Amino acid sequence: MDTIFNKVDAKGRVSLPSDYRAIVKELSTEIVCYRSLTAPCIEGCTEELLDKLATEIENATDFFSETQDNLTNLIFGDAKRFTFDSTGRIMLTEKLLKHANITDTAVFVGKGRKFQIWTPENWEKEEARIRAEVLKNRPTLTRKTEGE
Amino acid sequence: MDTIFNKVDAKGRVSLPSDYRAIVKELSTEIVCYRSLTAPCIEGCTEELLDKLATEIENATDFFSETQDNLTNLIFGDAKRFTFDSTGRIMLTEKLLKHANITDTAVFVGKGRKFQIWTPENWEKEEARIRAEVLKNRPTLTRKTEGE
């Protein structure tokens, strides 16, 4: 949850927001990050969730389907474990940082069970885009959410 | 639940009205707040309610769908947990206060399972708008009740 702006220092270190850490901490001290398939940002989650995603893909698509191959290749070929130190920092790789265009500031955006990391500029644009998009389709959304 | 005016101090602290707290207190001491999509106000609810919404979205859309991506970003990127202390206060963030234009007074308005926080001025306008809306529909309402 929440959106948090943290600095990336000269060594490439960045603090994982404490709220984010809290979710993982009980189990371990590591998360998994990979390049987003659809946006110029990094995605992160627990390894547990990624495993779950793997089985979901296996169930959802044909065993021999090209789609499954592509998705698994893209995500699992890219995913890398990051352990955070006693102060809660991780060191992102060049590949990830470059994909998201991050240099000195990382924006952590909560997504429930996973999160994303953006540059301030790109996130600002993305947020505006989403808001416009959702407002346009609001009737549908309202019907769905009003169910509860 | 009625409408309650509370002060916001220099640090952004504001007392959650006791009636509102009572609903949550049995379970926990925290609520979730986020910017309203459609109005200049803050919305609040229990985390439970937000989780429910999240699972609904997960069920209604598939993992890689753009809709799911948009909704989870919008909801969880914006929402933040607020734990209230022994005196029942929470500390609202700059982002939330700014969105609602709140400086020194917060108006709490009950909305069933959730609530809203307005400035006195904006709430006055909103209430007038709602009243006008209801009056517009009054003929229909009257015919219905006269039938009994």
Place this chain on the structure above:
DNA sequence: CTATACCTTATGGTATATCATGGGTTTTTA
């Protein structure tokens, strides 16, 4: 019926704990 005592709630202030961030040192590895 009124006045007082008690309880709840809001609000102001303060201290403590937590977190993000910077720098230095050691250990690993390429």
Place this chain on the structure above:
DNA sequence: TAAAAACCCATGATATACCATAAGGTATAG
């Protein structure tokens, strides 16, 4: 052996927890 990564400690800022006071409301006793 040089560079990078893991580890450790220091510090300033900030949020959180706690205490004290004030105000309003209710119940009970006189």
